[in-house]
Amino acid sequence: QKEVEQNSGPLSVPEGAIASLNCTYSDRGSQSFFWYRQYSGKSPELIMSIYSNGDKEDGRFTAQLNKASQYVSLLIRDSQPSDSATYLCAVNWENNAGNMLTFGGGTRLMVKP
Amino acid sequence: EPEVTQTPSHQVTQMGQEVILRCVPISNHLYFYWYRQILGQKVEFLVSFYNNEISEKSEIFDDQFSVERPDGSNFTLKIRSTKLEDSAMYFCASRARGEQYFGPGTRLTVT
Numbered sequence: 001q002k003e004v005e006q007n008s009g010p011l012s013v014p015e016g017a018i019a020s021l022n023c024t025y026s027d028r029g030s031q032s033f034f035w036y037r038q039y040s041g042k043s044p045e046l047i048m049s050i051y052s053n054g055d056k057e058d059g060r061f062t063a064q065l066n067k068a069s070q071y072v073s074l075l076i077r078d079s080q081p082s083d084s085a086t087y088l089c090a091v092n093w094e095n096n097a098g099n100m101l102t103f104g105g106g107t108r109l110m111v112k113p
Numbered sequence: 114e115p116e117v118t119q120t121p122s123h124q125v126t127q128m129g130q131e132v133i134l135r136c137v138p139i140s141n142h143l144y145f146y147w148y149r150q151i152l153g154q155k156v157e158f159l160v161s162f163y164n165n166e167i168s169e170k171s172e173i174f175d176d177q178f179s180v181e182r183p184d185g186s187n188f189t190l191k192i193r194s195t196k197l198e199d200s201a202m203y204f205c206a207s208r209a210r211g212e213q214y215f216g217p218g219t220r221l222t223v224t
Contacts, residue, residue, distance in 0.1 A: 032211050034213075036215075042218075043202075043204050043216060043217050043218045044156060045215070046212055046215075049211060090156075092211075098144075098146075098160075098161030098163070098168040099208065099211075099213075100158040100161055100169055100171075101146075101148075101156075102158065103155050105155050
């Protein structure tokens with residue numbers, strides 16, 4: 001059974017701080033990793049994708065992948081109150097004909113002004 | 114920027130009735146998906162669709178469910194004989210290369 005695990009939070013950070021969100025997954029045969037943001041009652045919105053070990057930066061967001069440790073993280077620099085949402089980690093495993101995504105339960109982030 | 118659209122935004126139906134949820138994927142995307150999210154729970158994969166056929170489906174996607182691409186733009190999810198436990202948000206997603214983009218969802222309430 002392929003699992004994606006996240007701390008449910010809430011993670012509370014002050015405005016302007018760095019928020020660090022973590023995700024672990026159960027199977028080494030994974031291929032692609034995604035971070036989605038979901039506001040309450042809304043759909044998942046893609047923030048970042050990462051496919052190889054290391055860091056990938058896009059604006060205030062940095063995704064980090066360590067396949068040996070089965071670990072992927074998302075750093076949000078200069079956190080803003082508008083970043084307050086649930087962040088979903090999603091994994092697409094190899095040998096997956098449909099490229100389905102398996103989601104973690106999400107981490108709720110609260111950025112306090 | 115192109116978006117996935119879904120209709121209706123909210124559907125209320127009685128137990129045992131059939132519902133059809135509609136999606137218009139992003140126009141140059143070839144891979145289509147349905148996911149659902151029961152309130153307070155994880156987003157769960159239902160089915161993927163490519164080249165006019167199902168490429169993968171989850172255990173949730175039993176004979177009660179079916180998908181169709183009736184024309185060049187729409188992608189539908191039909192739920193026959195709805196049950197109370199089918200109440201959830203249903204998301205359509207589409208993909209060109211690696212990344213899946215989600216529509217706004219349809220909230221299905223079965224009473």
